[in-house]
Amino acid sequence: MRKIEVGILGATGMVGQRFVSLLEHHPWFEVAWLAASERSAGRTYAEACNWRLREPLPKTARELPVEECKPGKAPQLVFASLDSKVAGEVEKEFAHAGHVVVSNSSNHRMDPDVPLLIPEVNPEHLALVRVQKHERKWKGMIVTNPNCTTVGLVMSLAPLEKTFGLEKVMMTSMQAVSGAGYPGLPVLDIIGNVIPFIGGEEEKVERETRKLLGKFVDGHVLMGDFAVSAHCNRVLVEDGHTESISVSLRTKATVEDLIEAWRKFHARPQELHLPSAPKHPIIVREERDRPQPKFDVWTENGMATVVGRVRPCPVLQFKYTALSHNTIRGAAGAALLNAELMKAEGYLD
Numbered sequence: 125m126r127k128i129e130v131g132i133l134g135a136t137g138m139v140g141q142r143f144v145s146l147l148e149h150h151p152w153f154e155v156a157w158l159a160a161s162e163r164s165a166g167r168t169y170a171e172a173c174n175w176r177l178r179e180p181l182p183k184t185a186r187e188l189p190v191e192e193c194k195p196g197k198a199p200q201l202v203f204a205s206l207d208s209k210v211a212g213e214v215e216k217e218f219a220h221a222g223h224v225v226v227s228n229s230s231n232h233r234m235d236p237d238v239p240l241l242i243p244e245v246n247p248e249h250l251a252l253v254r255v256q257k258h259e260r261k262w263k264g265m266i267v268t269n270p271n272c273t274t275v276g277l278v279m280s281l282a283p284l285e286k287t288f289g290l291e292k293v294m295m296t297s298m299q300a301v302s303g304a305g306y307p308g309l310p311v312l313d314i315i316g317n318v319i320p321f322i323g324g325e326e327e328k329v330e331r332e333t334r335k336l337l338g339k340f341v342d343g344h345v346l347m348g349d350f351a352v353s354a355h356c357n358r359v360l361v362e363d364g365h366t367e368s369i370s371v372s373l374r375t376k377a378t379v380e381d382l383i384e385a386w387r388k389f390h391a392r393p394q395e396l397h398l399p400s401a402p403k404h405p406i407i408v409r410e411e412r413d414r415p416q417p418k419f420d421v422w423t424e425n426g427m428a429t430v431v432g433r434v435r436p437c438p439v440l441q442f443k444y445t446a447l448s449h450n451t452i453r454g455a456a457g458a459a460l461l462n463a464e465l466m467k468a469e470g471y472l473d
């Protein structure tokens with residue numbers, strides 16, 4: 125199969141670098157075009173980008189020129205990881221010009237005609253792009269993935285919602301510093317500290333969770349019928365968002381039932397053998413002190429959600445811990461899996 129050329133908007137940032145790295149040996153896609161702000165435009169990627177990943181900057185991207193974020197020369201498929209201050213307008217401009225924009229940014233996630241997608245959870249929501257193209261008269265489209273904190277929560281909730289129904293969800297996060305982009309927080313603000321505020325994050329988690337677990341009926345998403353409350357905190361961890369979650373379910377269940385629902389969870393990406401799909405989307409750890417970001421964040425190449433410590437909750441019914449890699453499964457890996465699903469389902473033809 126000839127590889128599909130792709131572009132990256134925001135290629136120099138934390139998530140953009142993850143895209144470049146994950147796409148280096150991708151069997152279906154290859155990076156052909158990179159763009160960032162006018163500060164970076166006109167330089168080669170190696171000059172413009174302050175490469176912060178442990179793996180080396182791929183040779184194939186090193187000498188590519190960084191362009192301005194203007195449609196025209198970009199390939200049809202573009203991954204987007206732009207600063208949210210500019211992402212909204214730039215993404216619309218690209219979709220209008222005929223590009224398929226697979227975005228990480230929050231700007232369009234809650235638009236009623238834009239799919240907010242986790243391929244294991246709500247692949248049927250992808251059909252919203254037909255409504256989007258019709259209503260906006262775009263030749264292209266925008267598809268989004270959730271916030272990096274939402275994704276681990278929703279991956280762990282999806283089998284519970286499907287098997288038992290959800291009534292109430294409480295989530296307290298301990299979020300990695302890489303979630304704030306590069307260079308991120310000043311070291312004196314975060315070292316030896318926990319910051320109990322991340323602007324807009326709690327609201328994003330609460331509304332995105334209900335959209336992702338909502339039903340797709342007659343071209344609309346009906347928001348999930350359960351309550352979600354999120355407390356979001358920044359902690360001094362490099363990668364990996366850890367979440368303490370409590371849930372009330374609509375039908376009777378035991379701790380063993382929850383574990384079985386997670387272990388049995390397989391979905392569309394696994395059936396389709398999508399290249400970035402984890403073999404097991406949810407891994408249950410049985411040790412009493414796992415998951416931990418230090419040991420578990422790279423499970424299934426950073427694409428699995430790791431859960432553990434499931435036990436009864438005296439306030440809601442059950443409580444457990446979930447961990448997910450914020451710049452892989454919560455960002456670049458999520459968008460890549462979205463594009464793979466789109467390719468496999470014929471949305472890129």
Ligand code: NAP
Nearest residue numbers: 134136137138139160161164205207208229303305306455
């Ligand atoms: P980042 O490291 O700050 O990178 C931002 C990117 O946007 C850079 O490539 C930057 O280019 C570009 N940019 C900034 N201002 C621009 C402008 N005026 N015009 C064009 N390009 C501009 O941020 P990040 O962490 O990669 O996050 C990128 C997006 O993904 C954000 O919307 C964020 O909310 C979302 N996201 C991040 C994570 C995460 O874990 N980090 C997870 C999920 C979603 P220059 O280098 O040229 O300035």
